[in-house]
Amino acid sequence: MNFYGVRAIYTYEMARTGRTLFQSVVSPVISTSLYFIVFGAAIGSRITHIDGVSYGAFIVPGLIMLMLLTQSVTNAAFGIYFPRFVGTIYEILSAPISAFEIVLGYVGAAATKSIILGLIILATSFLFVPIHIEHPFWMLAFLFLTALSFSLLGFILGIWAEGFEKLQIVPLLIITPLTFLGGTFYSTSVLPPFWRTVTLFNPLVYLISGFRWSFFGIADVNVQMSVAMTLLFLAVCLAIVSWFFKTGYRLKN
Amino acid sequence: MTAAISVSHLNKTYASGFQALKDINLDIRHGEIFALLGPNGAGKTTLIGIVCGIVRPTSGRVTVAGHDIIADYRAARSLIGLVPQELTTDAFETPPATLRFSRGLFGKPPNPDHIEKVLKQLSLWDKRDAKIRMLSGGMKRRLMIAKALAHEPQILFLDEPTAGVDVELRKDMWQLVRELRASGVTIILTTHYIEEAEDMADRVGVINHGEIILVEDKAELMRKLGKKQLTLELRERVDAIPAALAPYRLALAGGGTELIYNYDTRGEHTGITDLLDAVRHAGIKFKDLQTTQSSLEDIFVGLVSRDSGAGR
Numbered sequence: 001m002n003f004y005g006v007r008a009i010y011t012y013e014m015a016r017t018g019r020t021l022f023q024s025v026v027s028p029v030i031s032t033s034l035y036f037i038v039f040g041a042a043i044g045s046r047i048t049h050i051d052g053v054s055y056g057a058f059i060v061p062g063l064i065m066l067m068l069l070t071q072s073v074t075n076a077a078f079g080i081y082f083p084r085f086v087g088t089i090y091e092i093l094s095a096p097i098s099a100f101e102i103v104l105g106y107v108g109a110a111a112t113k114s115i116i117l118g119l120i121i122l123a124t125s126f127l128f129v130p131i132h133i134e135h136p137f138w139m140l141a142f143l144f145l146t147a148l149s150f151s152l153l154g155f156i157l158g159i160w161a162e163g164f165e166k167l168q169i170v171p172l173l174i175i176t177p178l179t180f181l182g183g184t185f186y187s188t189s190v191l192p193p194f195w196r197t198v199t200l201f202n203p204l205v206y207l208i209s210g211f212r213w214s215f216f217g218i219a220d221v222n223v224q225m226s227v228a229m230t231l232l233f234l235a236v237c238l239a240i241v242s243w244f245f246k247t248g249y250r251l252k253n
Numbered sequence: 254m255t256a257a258i259s260v261s262h263l264n265k266t267y268a269s270g271f272q273a274l275k276d277i278n279l280d281i282r283h284g285e286i287f288a289l290l291g292p293n294g295a296g297k298t299t300l301i302g303i304v305c306g307i308v309r310p311t312s313g314r315v316t317v318a319g320h321d322i323i324a325d326y327r328a329a330r331s332l333i334g335l336v337p338q339e340l341t342t343d344a345f346e347t348p349p350a351t352l353r354f355s356r357g358l359f360g361k362p363p364n365p366d367h368i369e370k371v372l373k374q375l376s377l378w379d380k381r382d383a384k385i386r387m388l389s390g391g392m393k394r395r396l397m398i399a400k401a402l403a404h405e406p407q408i409l410f411l412d413e414p415t416a417g418v419d420v421e422l423r424k425d426m427w428q429l430v431r432e433l434r435a436s437g438v439t440i441i442l443t444t445h446y447i448e449e450a451e452d453m454a455d456r457v458g459v460i461n462h463g464e465i466i467l468v469e470d471k472a473e474l475m476r477k478l479g480k481k482q483l484t485l486e487l488r489e490r491v492d493a494i495p496a497a498l499a500p501y502r503l504a505l506a507g508g509g510t511e512l513i514y515n516y517d518t519r520g521e522h523t524g525i526t527d528l529l530d531a532v533r534h535a536g537i538k539f540k541d542l543q544t545t546q547s548s549l550e551d552i553f554v555g556l557v558s559r560d561s562g563a564g565r
């Protein structure tokens with residue numbers, strides 16, 4: 001195990017966040033606050049409660065997920081795309097470090113950042129609404145697993161992308177819509193039966209529902225199902241990443 | 254003793270279908286400076302890339318100090334430092350930070366003294382607080398050498414290390430390379446400045462169109478292929494070469510004031526004594542004489558053009 005190698009990548013990536021503190025931390029916090037003001041205050045004044053939970057509190061888990069997913073994907077994607085783009089990847093490829101260790105460094109750093117960000121947003125939301133977390137352990141577990149899986153997805157994206165457009169298109173055109181349609185701001189149970197069935201094909205429904213359950217004990221789908229889907233997603237991402245390294249896909253000629 | 258690097262039956266065909274390396278067999282000895290020469294596109298960078306793990310070989314085997322570069326990549330790679338041809342550096346880091354990164358990546362525990370030493374050796378210590386993007390091109394090139402040395406490699410690949418480095422610093426750089434060799438580091442370098450290879454290398458390999466066309470001890474190579482030229486400066490101008498001197502195939506130069514004789518150092522008889530006798534008999538007096546030897550560059554150009562001619 002090349003411990004120093006993993007640490008080098010991890011600290012390098014964390015330092016990069018430090019340099020782009022505003023973009024990495026401040027802007028997500030600002031946009032979350034905006035969501036609170038618009039959705040929580042404006043719409044919340046009409047909806048008031050969903051399943052016995054005040055609307056302002058109800059959207060908190062969804063908002064955290066929204067930020068967690070987009071930030072995990074963007075951070076991890078950029079982390080590996082950038083050295084490919086400028087060419088400094090040569091050093092990583094020529095180092096005595098295994099594929100697993102490379103992933104550990106990059107994805108570990110991206111996941112760490114997202115988790116910290118998730119907690120910051122959670123703290124921010126306390127300023128707007130009183131929240132009681134029913135299953136703190138599961139809340140952290142979902143936070144961790146989601147950050148990890150989607151950082152892996154970002155890593156995959158960063159290796160696959162051949163240009164900055166592709167790098168931005170996935171978070172923008174796939175993740176964000178799926179989160180919105182996945183019950184960020186509403187319970188999927190309010191949808192007509194047909195659309196409710198459609199949402200079951202959206203993997204993010206399971207994440208958001210599971211995460212919301214850890215807060216309020218209410219869920220759109222069964223919690224075991226949520227955990228299973230999260231783990232399945234993680235496994236698929238891991239399989240793709242290991243295939244990348246085995247074949248040298250887009251990394252080596 | 255196992256070779257520092259051993260390449261056998263190595264082939265590389267890129268995804269485009271282009272075959273960049275054709276059945277390369279090559280042994281690099283411990284502690285030598287090996288110059289890999291070849292025209293643009295010959296396959297030098299590809300070969301280096303495979304040994305360092307950046308390019309995947311299509312077939313064949315490479316070992317580094319006995320360690321297979323694929324099966325035993327950790328052991329193999331940790332011995333190697335690479336200075337790639339392309340200038341690729343981070344922008345926002347400082348030189349010591351990027352060296353710490355390189356060292357860590359290669360699995361070595363932190364050692365600020367070593368980092369300081371390397372930065373000083375490459376005259377970059379003054380720039381230790383500068384962001385990399387504020388360094389000049391030559392400084393970045395030296396920074397890449399420093400990065401390659403950060404983990405104290407035993408084998409160093411220098412792919413065109415002197416491109417864009419000024420004369421003074423180039424000398425310093427070669428001095429450093431000599432010191433590294435003295436400390437036991439094996440060095441493989443490519444350069445288009447053949448005189449540098451002539452100065453530095455113990456052995457020379459020439460690659461062209463993906464094939465190794467020659468590997469030779471440099472001194473031996475110069476001796477074998479080296480043409481020597483004898484120039485006689487005449488006291489008086491002559492209009493034509495006397496018929497008696499025809500067998501020597503002399504050339505008349507300097508407007509009739511110089512006679513030039515080409516001979517081969519490989520020959521048993523260089524024919525100089527006979528020539529001088531013949532010149533005297535012909536009644537030609539000379540005031541001075543000098544010999545020059547062809548450089549590695551002449552040899553290289555000769556080899557590559559002959560090879561290309563044969564290939565067509």
Ligand SMILES: Nc1ncnc2c1ncn2[C@@H]1O[C@H](COP(=O)(O)OP(=O)(O)OP(=O)(O)O)[C@@H](O)[C@H]1O
Nearest residue numbers: 253267269271273292293294295296297298299300
């Ligand atoms: N990724 C690639 N895909 C296809 N062909 C490639 C690739 N990389 C290099 N080549 C080709 O392989 C050949 C050898 O290239 P290489 O970079 O090894 O040459 P070189 O000897 O280092 O040349 P130079 O002196 O210009 O640096 C060239 O014809 C080049 O076009």
Ligand SMILES: [Mg+2]
Nearest residue numbers: 297298338412
């Ligand atoms: Mg090259």
